[in-house]
Amino acid sequence: MIHLTINQKPVAVPEGTTILEAARSAGIEIPTLCHLRNVHRFGSCRICVVEVEGMRTLQASCVARAREGMVVHTNSARVRKRRRMLYELMLSSHSKDCLSCGRNQSCELQALGERLGVTSCRLSGEQPPRHVDVSPAITRDTSKCVLCRRCVTVCRGIQQVGAIAAQNRGFDTVISPAMGLPLNATACAMCGQCTVVCPTGALSETDGLERVWQALADPQKRVVVQTAPAVRAALGEAFGYPVGTCVTGKMAAALHELGFDDVFDTNFAADLTILEEGTELLHRLEAALGGGEATLPMITSCSPGWIKHIEHAFPDELAHLSTCKSPHAMLGALVKSYYAEKLGVDPKDLFVVSIMPCTAKKYEIQRPELASLDGVPDVDAVLTTRELARMIKSAGIDFRALPEGTFDAPLGLSTGAADIFGVTGGVMEAALRTVCELVTGRELPFENLHVTPIEGLEQIKTASMTLRDTLPAYRHLEGVEVRVAVTSGLAGADRLMREIAKGQSPYHFIEVMGCPGGCVSGGGQPRTDAENFRELRSRALYAEDEGKPLRKSHENPDLLRLYETWLGEAGGHLAHELLHTRYVPRGLYNERVE
Secondary structure (H helix, E strand, O other): OEEEEEOOEEEEEOOOOEHHHHHHHOOOOOOOOOOEOOOEOOOOOOOOEEEEOOOOOOEEOOOOEOOOOOEEEOOOHHHHHHHHHHHHHHHHOOOOOHHHOOOOOOOHHHHHHHHHOOOOOOOOOOOOOOOEEEOOOEEEEHHHOOOOOHHHHHHHHHOOOOOOEEEOOHHHOEEEOHHHOOHHHOOOOOOOHHHHHOOOOOEEEOOOHHHHHHHHHOOOOEEEEEEOHHHHHOHHHHHOOOOOOOOHHHHHHHHHHHOOOEEEEHHHHHHHHHHHHHHHHHHHHHHHHOOOOOOOOEEOOOOHHHHHHHHHHOHHHHHHEOOEOOHHHHHHHHHHHHHHHHHOOOHHHEEEEEEEOOOHHHHHOOOHHHOOEOOEOOOOEEEEHHHHHHHHHHOOOOHHHOOOOOOOOOOOOOOHHHHHHHOOOHHHHHHHHHHHHHHHOOOOOHHHOOOOOOOOOOEEEEEEEEOOOOOHHHHHHOOOEEEEEEEEOHHHHHHHHHHHHOOOOOOOEEEEEOOOOOHHHOOOOOOOOOOOHHHHHHHHHHHHHHOOOOOOHHHOHHHHHHHHHHHOOOOOHHHHHHHEOOOOOOOOOOOOOO
């Protein structure tokens, strides 16, 4: 242990601890900007400087190590003066359009100025050239960048994509794709993890609110909205609820208040995905065991960030992906076909809005492969959880005072299996609940399946299930050991994909979620300082699952009725036409796009 004194307090910390960490352990908060706890330690902004007795210069506490006998002052007159000067230097070349910025009142740079007591900027510096890059999912505004490099660390270190980096040097430094290319021309997965960690408005989701407001105001449009599982576990944070509070009922009520004509639940389509994807897995297993052609392992296809990544990084392995569309695209296809027919309206007069925890869904909906009916897109607009919160506030709705609302029929009922789609391992667990029972006629105990997020860069968990006492229709699967793997974050996915590319993968079924921890920490979710936010949001979704009377997708009565009366059998002709898709080999430099 290292013993030091911080602000006259004796502090003992393990060797290797930074001064910043030592101060926090003693209940002393040092302001930071570029630092990101447990993720990014760079020391570029210098806002965290402290005075150490015996040292001539002030030290950046986020990178300086605590040493035996050190005496530290975190709030001396010299420190306060230096922090204010550093802050004003940053402001001198920073965009001043705070009132029109999407991060107004939620900007870390803005909050830092208030904390430091800076009410005006005495300095006026040269403004760097402003460049705004608008991709379908993410918008970059270089004039608001403070060069903290958090986004670079997340993109390169956590996701291991490396779509952005610091280009040029000195005053000309800019965070950008190589050669100044737009994001949409690169191998960016559009996962949006960069937008979560950006302290300012330099990186944000591409705005979708205006199109949705216009659709709601159009009397010729019937506007349908759907909400993803992970949204209900995070939306409340924007209205002061503790992290991990499920606000399903209030969310449904708010959507009705906003004027949406139909409020459906993407969870319905999550149950639908299990029937389609589970059927596809069984067909592949049967074909492989029967000596036929079948591509194994089969990989889930619910995460559009992951789909785009594999198209770039592993274009020769696309056959391993399930052909199922993501759940919200499935529901959009049903709205534009089944529901339109039920209402007797032209699908072109239906406007489908998806509320998602994900920025990559914004990219996904403009894919031509997701237009089921004569070029009509399955989904017309995607809003992130953060955008929905802004929409509710803009409409003057008192969210906390809302009664508990419900989703509408016929696409609003779901089982507990659908709720856990928002958690890493949830899709796998939901699939195995159904597949095991279909094959054996027996319920596999949930505790044998439960998968929780694994912190770290390689979030991989593996399991196996030997099929015993199979039903007559699946007798040839008797004794087969089905091996599965789960990962979240693109770093772990790359490791599994390299095994597949080498022909060394031992698995039959792999679940991949593009964001670490799954959709609960998607690129469109509310930003939070809580260290265990993934765990808390995950618990909320498992609590939803455990509180439902039906917990297996094949038990959803409305879904079974849909198959019986309109869709036909799972994996059948109409199901393939509406609910399945194909993928595009792109290559790292988009050199292979068809």
